[in-house]
Amino acid sequence: MAKRVLAAMLDKFLDGFKTGGGAVGPCTRQVVCSAEPTTFTEANVTFALADVTMAGADFTIANGDGAGNTPRKVTMTAKSAVPVDTTGTATHVALLDVTNSLLLEVTTCTSQALTSGNTVNIPAWKIEVGAPT
């Protein structure tokens, strides 16, 4: 028997990154980190190598790429020439809600050495909520 969820329900979750609500979100900063952050402070300070401001227009919600009923995704726009503040090896990327001091999302990236004073290009990436299975 097929399972189904309303796309708008998934969008409520994804919209948390774009516009926020209920003192959670929106995402206002994307940070390149040298280790996996588990707290806002770790992402924003302890492991932070480079950061860039994010705004609502940087998030696009659309149909997901997976198969099945109503997968949805939010895609973060690419950010180029982000100044590197601290020398280190990038391993993770985090999305932060600075207003509420929240660590919203963490993903991994291919290890990349970064040098203070240089810049880093962060590609577009996505968070997808798959169809119910």
Place this chain on the structure above:
Amino acid sequence: MNIRALTSFKHGRATFEKNIVYNVPERVGGYFVGVGWAKEDIAGADEETITIPVEELTGDAPRVAADLEVQDVNIGIGD
């Protein structure tokens, strides 16, 4: 050569503060004196002198852009 900065200025990646004595290569010091940013400091031997490495007197190193490969996040709904 030793020079005394007559004004605060930047050159390359080095910063020169007014009235501080610096030791710089003659070619660069001569340029600073010539444009009026500094004067040769011969009498200031007793003062602390800041030596500016040659590499700081070159232009800013070009910024190198590194490309990240960020993995997507997939969230599943089960049960």
